[in-house]
Amino acid sequence: MTTVATDTGVGPLLRGWREQRRLSQLELALRADSSARHISFVETGRSRPSEEMILRLAEHLDVPMRERNTLLLAAGYAPRYAESTLDEPRLETLREGIEQLLAGYDPYPALVVDGTYTVVAANRGIGMLMAGLPEHLLTPPLNAMRITLHPEGLAPRILNLREWRGHLLAQMRRQIGLARSESLRALYEEVAGYPLPAGPGGEADREDPQPGPYFALPMRIEHDGRVLSFVSSIATFNTPMDVTVAELAIETFLPADPGTVAYLRSLKE
Incomplete structure (x- = not known):
């Protein structure tokens, strides 16, 4: 943008x-x-x-x-805030900090997206979740909302898809209200229009068989024959002075149950 x-x-x-x-x-x-x-x-x-x-x-x-x-x-004035690209030398320190943050969070999934959910950086935990997705969803530029909600993406693997999809769409609506971004609105209309993937028994939606008492809404996703549960948090930069930096968001996924913790830790052994 x-x-x-x-x-x-x-x-x-x-x-x-x-x-x-x-x-x-x-x-x-x-x-x-x-x-x-x-x-x-x-x-x-x-x-x-x-x-x-x-x-x-x-x-x-x-x-x-x-x-x-x-x-x-x-009003006839010059723009106050620069809009850099992430590969510019002036943002080298920022890039290095982001890479260290993502690497330090591994094996827990973490990624960085811009204002339209284009993935600008991700760690191996995110790569683990995306394993096996079709090439057309993994061709750059990757978009986190498309990857998650597309019927050929992660959506068929998410057990509580109705709840998680509702959470993501509500998040996008709040951002559209704040930013009035036409590109973000177009993305919302696209992903909101995706058909729900067929679940077991040909059902259009999947119900979580083990809801559990969570402290926040988790994303419960099937992976390699097991169910992993994550809650997400989103961080932005304080007092940014660059448009690109202002629109970056770091999303991290925290394991929501002991089984997910144990499995992720086993990946590092």
């Missing part, structure tokens, strides 16, 4: 973000140390906001970094 200029002025864009966040002009003004009158003038184009004001409003509206650049461009 790239940041592009827009013919729409900054005022309507800011109004759109404010309305999406369900804030009144007065509420936004109080948060941004401004006045409702000034916010109104900005939104209607009667006043051109300063670069500082745009960034302050964007901060209080929780506007994603990529869209902050769009706001600045719409």
Whole structure:
């Protein structure tokens, strides 16, 4: 994804973000140390906001970094935040840190995705789960949502697919609401439209035969004749100053039962 200029002025864009966040002009003004009158003038184009004001409003509206650049461009200012590629020299330290983190988490699965769930890095634990998937799903660029929910992907192996699929789709809907990303919306429509794979006995959905008392919703997946259970956590970078870095997410999968722990530890012996 790239940041592009827009013919729409900054005022309507800011109004759109404010309305999406369900804030009144007065509420936004109080948060941004401004006045409702000034916010109104900005939104209607009667006043051109300063670069500082745009960034302050964007901060209080929780506007994603990529869209902050769009706001600045719409107001006639230069973008504030760079958008690097991960192979650039300036991100070498970041790449090394990510690689060390993923390697240190092994044999537990872990991966890094961008804002549209394209996999930018993964460890051997993820490779273990993807073993045996068809070539068309493993051809770069890999997409974590496609791999998980495609009927030829991991979906047929996930015992509690209905619950896990619902969790992933809800996660994507929340992100679409925050970021208003058209590419993310297109991905959501694609994966939400995948048919549920046939389960045992030709059933369209699979029920987990051993739900168990978990502390968080697990993904229960068949692997090599056994059932592995994982709960996931997602981490992002604090105070990023680069669009690419702001959109990275590190997802780690923690074993949810003793059997999964024992099996994964046996892989390192």
